Amino acid sequence: MILFPMELLIITAAALALGSFSTALIYRVPRNIPWAFGTSKKGEPTAGRSVCTSCKAVLSPLDLVPVFSWLFLRGKCRQCKTLIPARYPLTELGVVLACLGAYAVFGFNAYTFFIMAAIPFLMALLVIDLDHMILPNQLVFIVGLIGLGHLLFVFFSSSFTMDRFELVAMYVVAALFYAGLSWFLGWFLTKILKKDALGFGDVKFFAVAGLWLGLSNVAPFLILSGLLGIVFSVVWQKVKKEAVFPFGPALITSLYVVLLLRGSLLL
Numbered sequence: 001m002i003l004f005p006m007e008l009l010i011i012t013a014a015a016l017a018l019g020s021f022s023t024a025l026i027y028r029v030p031r032n033i034p035w036a037f038g039t040s041k042k043g044e045p046t047a048g049r050s051v052c053t054s055c056k057a058v059l060s061p062l063d064l065v066p067v068f069s070w071l072f073l074r075g076k077c078r079q080c081k082t083l084i085p086a087r088y089p090l091t092e093l094g095v096v097l098a099c100l101g102a103y104a105v106f107g108f109n110a111y112t113f114f115i116m117a118a119i120p121f122l123m124a125l126l127v128i129d130l131d132h133m134i135l136p137n138q139l140v141f142i143v144g145l146i147g148l149g150h151l152l153f154v155f156f157s158s159s160f161t162m163d164r165f166e167l168v169a170m171y172v173v174a175a176l177f178y179a180g181l182s183w184f185l186g187w188f189l190t191k192i193l194k195k196d197a198l199g200f201g202d203v204k205f206f207a208v209a210g211l212w213l214g215l216s217n218v219a220p221f222l223i224l225s226g227l228l229g230i231v232f233s234v235v236w237q238k239v240k241k242e243a244v245f246p247f248g249p250a251l252i253t254s255l256y257v258v259l260l261l262r263g264s265l266l267l
């Protein structure tokens, strides 16, 4: 692992922008506010400029520097002084650390960029699941598309020696296998525990995880997400005093950790 200052600078700058994008997703997706382009049905608000969620003042570029603006403004809106929750800079920081983690493990290459492209969506899924107990379809779908993009990249990169058709087929089969397995686990646990154990959103996320991780990583992914799920459910019951807990955070963390541990197909 060798870190180059120039690369580190580029990765950090990109990661800060992705972190800011992720917080926009977290605010907008559950409220059905467009985040990429176009306007909502009522014509407002648009996917354009970011505004203060309290006083609707349009935020200047100085207010939008990830993490630093929040520190500089001491967590308050410049106009209306409404407190901006610490979760915004924390989410941005989480995205930055996740991106730096991918760079530290894989270096400055295409694989790191594919992972970095998925990170703001994964972080948004994690926080939205904590808030609303849903994994929005559009975000799960986009993480799947980026995974597919990664596969196509591997397929067309000539340096690869293994049978490319076989490789891509293996990952598509993995997606179906993960989905089938999680559906079965959900059905089985629901029978035993006599309550809903896995949501259908979780099943779709399993399919996407299969697309990223392939068949050979089924076991570590299942074991890690099971363990994290147990730890997380205990913490959730202590803090929130609710029996039902979102499984998404455990799944998302496991996907990221196993992605980093298993090494890259491209290297």
Ligand SMILES: [Zn+2]
Residues within 6 Å of the ligand: 052, 053, 054, 055, 056, 057, 077, 078, 079, 080, 081, 082
């Ligand atoms: Zn304000």
